[in-house]
Amino acid sequence: xxxxxxxxxxxxxxxxTGVVPYALLVAGSAALLxxxxxxxxxxxxxxxxxxxxxxxGGGVLTALTVDSWWQPFAGGLPGxxxxxxxxxxxLAAGLPSVLLPPAYDELLPDRPIAAGGGAQALxxxxxxxxxxxxxxxxxxxxxxxxxxxxxxxxxxxxxLLTEYGGSTLSFISTWDGNHYWFDGDGRAAVxxxxxxxxxxxxxxxxxxxxxxxRAVAGFARYCDARSWTPxxxxxxxxxxxxxxxLGWRSLQVAEDTVVPLPDLAFTGxxxxxxxxxxxxxxxxxxxxxxWTYREAPIGIRDQIRSISEEWVSDKGLPEMGxxxxxxxxLDDPAVRMLVAVDGDRTVHGLTSxxxxxxxxxxxxxTLDFMRRRSEGFSGVMEFLIASAALGFKEEGAxxxxxxxxxxxxxDRGGEPPTALQRMLDWMGKVLEPVYGFRSLLxxxxxxxxxxxxxxxxxxxxxALPAITRAIGKAYLPHMTPGxxxxxxxxxxx
Numbered sequence: 001x002x003x004x005x006x007x008x009x010x011x012x013x014x015x016x017t018g019v020v021p022y023a024l025l026v027a028g029s030a031a032l033l034x035x036x037x038x039x040x041x042x043x044x045x046x047x048x049x050x051x052x053x054x055x056x057g058g059g060v061l062t063a064l065t066v067d068s069w070w071q072p073f074a075g076g077l078p079g080x081x082x083x084x085x086x087x088x089x090x091l092a093a094g095l096p097s098v099l100l101p102p103a104y105d106e107l108l109p110d111r112p113i114a115a116g117g118g119a120q121a122l123x124x125x126x127x128x129x130x131x132x133x134x135x136x137x138x139x140x141x142x143x144x145x146x147x148x149x150x151x152x153x154x155x156x157x158x159x160l161l162t163e164y165g166g167s168t169l170s171f172i173s174t175w176d177g178n179h180y181w182f183d184g185d186g187r188a189a190v191x192x193x194x195x196x197x198x199x200x201x202x203x204x205x206x207x208x209x210x211x212x213x214r215a216v217a218g219f220a221r222y223c224d225a226r227s228w229t230p231x232x233x234x235x236x237x238x239x240x241x242x243x244x245x246l247g248w249r250s251l252q253v254a255e256d257t258v259v260p261l262p263d264l265a266f267t268g269x270x271x272x273x274x275x276x277x278x279x280x281x282x283x284x285x286x287x288x289x290x291w292t293y294r295e296a297p298i299g300i301r302d303q304i305r306s307i308s309e310e311w312v313s314d315k316g317l318p319e320m321g322x323x324x325x326x327x328x329x330l331d332d333p334a335v336r337m338l339v340a341v342d343g344d345r346t347v348h349g350l351t352s353x354x355x356x357x358x359x360x361x362x363x364x365x366t367l368d369f370m371r372r373r374s375e376g377f378s379g380v381m382e383f384l385i386a387s388a389a390l391g392f393k394e395e396g397a398x399x400x401x402x403x404x405x406x407x408x409x410x411d412r413g414g415e416p417p418t419a420l421q422r423m424l425d426w427m428g429k430v431l432e433p434v435y436g437f438r439s440l441l442x443x444x445x446x447x448x449x450x451x452x453x454x455x456x457x458x459x460x461x462x463a464l465p466a467i468t469r470a471i472g473k474a475y476l477p478h479m480t481p482g483x484x485x486x487x488x489x490x491x492x493x
Contacts, residue, residue, distance in 0.1 A: 162357050169454075179191070213242055231456065253424065255452070281377060
């Protein structure tokens, strides 16, 4: 009998004729897919940044390198752990069989086979560890937004904002961290930032009025093409109505407080507290001085930094950002700063004001930065805001916005709030001891403002958890674990 026939085992037939062709079929399918995709980059307009690709590739390469050394390390195990006895070269050559599915094992028939318990445990661990690292690196890379910072876009958006204007919060779009979407004609813009997969806007679209109304739908299509969830945050009723026409949901997240200036006069009983602050400041020799941060004397700038650092350290928590400015946002020549100083040039407090444009000129001003010295004049904020209102009135401004108070709203009666709105009201109550949003709204009531709700509009309630995380990250991007613990302690107390 033919020796080859005598040694033939029918059990081996599926391995030699089935598994190997299957492995070749899988490998060939992957190669064919690469041949189709690689030469056609125009089909894939979105690109990962080189830095993100390098980081992901570095993570995969590191895992592969560790695995490559891990396997030869097993050669130091007792000889009975492998059949045949393992060598470093043999284990390294057999690494692909450890990383690939079992169907590929027969492509490397000469590799050492783990026989002992230690070697088997090592071989089992190598593959999952490598693929866990590789898949995690890819997941992180593809979840990062592909957004390119462009100074030209920032200048273009600022010119559009100055020419046509926007909402009372639109100047926030000029702050660092924002990117810009422009409509096809370049006559409207949406400032936004991407956190995870949520495209979070800053205030209303701005630009030419008709284009501004179409911008909500245009930006939504732009986000859909990138698998982002759009969310318009702190927008006016105009943007809310445009979004609701698309079937979106809305939720009030803040209360804007606007003081009309043409007929403003601090007379009558309702203005008594404001007149008291103005008179008290005069008796103590405290005056209000207009500056820009860049042009202010170095002594005033140093005191402003000291007051701000004292305010932050007292809270033990980071300053909130996103729609709330800090020292960095003061350093803009368009932002005006009103400082309360006494005869010794001691700064008792300050406020900053952002312009609201129309036809290329400021027609209103929005309050942003507010700080007071802890041992200073007690009514300094009332004094500064009242002084600013009178000054802007003389210049011909139409209104003054005291800005939105987050997680606070005026009681308008009417229909009972939804369950989601009640939950947001509860969050505002919980955060009150820490950030005092409701106290801030009550303070602004002294100036007899008009209350205008500010909304968050979003396309899908299922995206609310991701949107909530994105908003939290936007407001507190640099919160440390220690600050998080202190925040939880204050809230629980």
